Amino acid sequence: MVEGTFARSTATQLEQAPPTSARRCYDILKVSPTASSEEILKAWRKQVASLLIPLAIGIGDLDALEVINMAYEVLSDPQRRLRYDEGEEPRDLYDYTYGDGAVGGHSIPRRHRRTRDIVRDLSLPLEDFYLGRPSAISITRDVICTECHGAGGEDSTIQPCSACKTEGTTVTVRDRQRVHLICRVCSGAGLLPIMRKQCPKCKGNKVIPTSVVLRVRVEKGMKNPKRFTFCGEGNQSPGVNTGDVVVIVEHDPHPIFERLDDDLYMTVEIDLLTSLVGGTIAIRHLDNRVLSFALAGGEVTKSGVLKIIRNKGMPKHRNTGFGDLFVRFLVKFPVDIDDRSVQLLKDALGSTKLSSTIEEGDQIEEVALTEPDGVQEVPECNHQ
Numbered sequence: 001m002v003e004g005t006f007a008r009s010t011a012t013q014l015e016q017a018p019p020t021s022a023r024r025c026y027d028i029l030k031v032s033p034t035a036s037s038e039e040i041l042k043a044w045r046k047q048v049a050s051l052l053i054p055l056a057i058g059i060g061d062l063d064a065l066e067v068i069n070m071a072y073e074v075l076s077d078p079q080r081r082l083r084y085d086e087g088e089e090p091r092d093l094y095d096y097t098y099g100d101g102a103v104g105g106h107s108i109p110r111r112h113r114r115t116r117d118i119v120r121d122l123s124l125p126l127e128d129f130y131l132g133r134p135s136a137i138s139i140t141r142d143v144i145c146t147e148c149h150g151a152g153g154e155d156s157t158i159q160p161c162s163a164c165k166t167e168g169t170t171v172t173v174r175d176r177q178r179v180h181l182i183c184r185v186c187s188g189a190g191l192l193p194i195m196r197k198q199c200p201k202c203k204g205n206k207v208i209p210t211s212v213v214l215r216v217r218v219e220k221g222m223k224n225p226k227r228f229t230f231c232g233e234g235n236q237s238p239g240v241n242t243g244d245v246v247v248i249v250e251h252d253p254h255p256i257f258e259r260l261d262d263d264l265y266m267t268v269e270i271d272l273l274t275s276l277v278g279g280t281i282a283i284r285h286l287d288n289r290v291l292s293f294a295l296a297g298g299e300v301t302k303s304g305v306l307k308i309i310r311n312k313g314m315p316k317h318r319n320t321g322f323g324d325l326f327v328r329f330l331v332k333f334p335v336d337i338d339d340r341s342v343q344l345l346k347d348a349l350g351s352t353k354l355s356s357t358i359e360e361g362d363q364i365e366e367v368a369l370t371e372p373d374g375v376q377e378v379p380e381c382n383h384q
Contacts, residue, residue, distance in 0.1 A: 024071075025071040025074050025075050025084065026075070028047075028067060028068060028071040029043045029044055029047060029068070029071050029072065029075065030043055030047070031043045031075075033085070037076065037078075040072070040075050040076060041072075041076065041169070041180060044068065044071075044072040044076075044168075044188070045168055045190075047068045048065065048068060048069075048168055048188050048190070049190075051064060051065050051068075065188070068188075069182050069188050072182065072188070073181075073182060076179060076180055076181075077179060078175075078177060078179075079175070114240055114241040114242065114243045115142075115234050115235040115236070115237050115240060115241070115242060115243040116234070116235070116243055117234055117243045117244045117245065117246055118139060118141060118233075118234045118235065118243065118244075118245045118246070119245075119246045119248065120137060120139055120245070120246070120247050120248070121247075121248050121250070122135065122137045122216065122247050122248065122249045122250075123250060123251070123252050124218060124249060124250075124251055124252065125251060125252055125254070126251045126252065126254040126257060126259060126286060127286045127287075128218045128251065129218060129220075129221065129222055129224065129251050129259075129314070130220065130221075130286040130287060130314060130315065131220065131286070131287060132217075132218060132219050132220035132221075132222075133218055134215060134216070134217050134218070135215070135216050135217075135218055135249070136213050136214065136215045136216070137213070137214050137216070137247055138211055138212070138213050138214075139211070139212060139214060139245060140209050140210065140211050140212075141209070141210055141212060141233070141234060141235050141236070141245070142207035142208070142209060142210070142235040142236055142237065143207060143208055143209075143210040143236050144206065144207055144208075144236045144237070144238060145199060145201055145202035145205075145206055145207060145208050146201075147199050147200070147201035147202065148199035148201070148202060148206070150206045150207070150237075150238030150239075151195075151199070151206065151238070152195050152198065152199055152202065152204045152205065152206040153195030153196070153197050153198040153199045153204050154195060154196070154197040158191040158192065158193050158194065159191065159192055159194050160190070160191060160192075161183060161185055161186035161190055161191060161192050162185075163183050163184070163185035163186065164183035164185065164186065164190060166190040166191065167183070167190060168182070168183055168186065168188040168190040169181060169182060169183055169188065170183055206237070206238055207235070207236060207237065207238075212233070214228075214230055214233065214245060214247060216228045216247055216249060218249060219317060219318070220315040220317065221262065221314050221315035221316050221317035221318075221319075222249075222317050223317060224250050224251055224259065225248050225249060225250035226248070226249045226250070227246055227247070227248055227249075228246070228247040228248075228249060229244050229245070229246050229247075230244060230245040230246075230247070231244050232244065233245040256283075257286065259314060261314075261323065262313055262314045262315075262316050262322070262323030262324075263313045263314070263323040263324050263325070263326060264312070264313040264314060264323065264324075264325045264326070265325075265326045265328070266283070266325070266326070266327055266328070267327075267328045267329075267330055268281060268283065268327055268328070268329055268330070269329075269330045269331075269332050270295070270301065270329055270330070270331060270332065271331070271332050271334075272331060272332070272333055272334060274295060274301070275295075275300060275301040275302070275303070275329070275331045276300055277297050277298075278294065278295040278296050278297035278298070278299065278301075279294070279295055280292060280293070280294050280295075281293055281294070281295065283327075285312070291309065291312065291325075293309065301329050301331070302329075302331070303329065303330055303331035304328065304329070304330070305328070305329050306326055306327070306328050306329075307326070307327045307328075307329070308324050308325070308326055308327070309324065309325040309326075309327060310324055311323075311324065312324065312325035313325050
């Protein structure tokens with residue numbers, strides 16, 4: 001009684017569970033788990049050959065061919081086969097072997113195949129991100145030929161694959177062992193379908209390159225970079241879904257402003273006199289406005305000091321308000337000063353003092369400074 005209950009329970013579990021990893025690839029190729037490499041290769045070629053003619057005339061099952069190739073890739077590699085026999089699950093094959101249809105006794109999903117997405121970069125000036133402007137980009141995409149409707153021509157036939165010499169595989173060496181890899185040109189079929197009478201419009205390519213213009217709307221304060229996805233606008237191909245076009249919009253480096261999120265940074269160069277006694281500074285913003293501000297007299301503006309102009313940065317995307325504008329000042333010193341100006345500076349600032357490193361009783365040797373020959377890298381000195 002116990003044995004019967006156990007047997008029924010186990011049978012129920014097996015019906016609900018998928019086939020074990022240790023059998024699926026062997027079942028697909030219809031070989032024993034103890035099959036040799038030669039037997040696996042022979043079985044794979046037999047399976048591919050059974051799909052060849054339907055594929056050549058355009059009614060074949062590409063999903064079935066892909067499953068067969070996946071199973072062969074696992075079992076033809078000694079190391080992958082060993083890991084597989086020990087229970088390692090090939091996830092891509094597992095995802096492929098449940099659904100509608102069947103190969104080797106296992107079901108295959110009708111995947112929604114699609115072409116690879118087209119990805120393009122679009123660089124725009126920072127002003128567009130500040131003001132918000134429409135823009136456009138021209139791309140070239142494959143469109144199914146309207147003359148042959150993607151058939152490529154008439155009177156289909158097959159020809160030997162020149163890449164693998166009809167073998168369906170190419171040979172490489174891994175870990176000092178010869179390994180057969182599926183031919184990438186014919187997908188393991190060993191033969192390639194051709195049209196005896198090519199379509200005069202697409203020249204047998206089934207698709208025609210076509211230029212299209214896609215429009216994007218750059219909004220005020222939009223983040224950088226920004227991805228725009230045009231669903232179903234990618235390359236067309238017979239029998240598969242159309243991929244997308246992805247346009248990555250970003251702004252070029254600006255000669256004056258540097259953007260960090262909603263804030264802007266800039267450097268303003270002032271002369272020595274302005275840094276000492278103050279003055280009025282004017283800067284032109286991204287919308288062509290002129291911002292004017294004053295450096296107060298009596299307060300020395302040091303080189304490298306950072307000031308903030310509130311609410312004059314980038315507009316906040318889909319929000320009210322603005323970021324801040326950070327202004328860093330760089331003091332430009334005069335190349336030379338005439339004798340009269342030197343005396344006036346001494347009267348205003350006081351006489352120069354000797355270096356504090358000189359102590360009473362030190363022996364002092366006067367030396368001359370000259371210009372170095374060429375450009376030399378000088379290490380920074382942090383001593384005061």
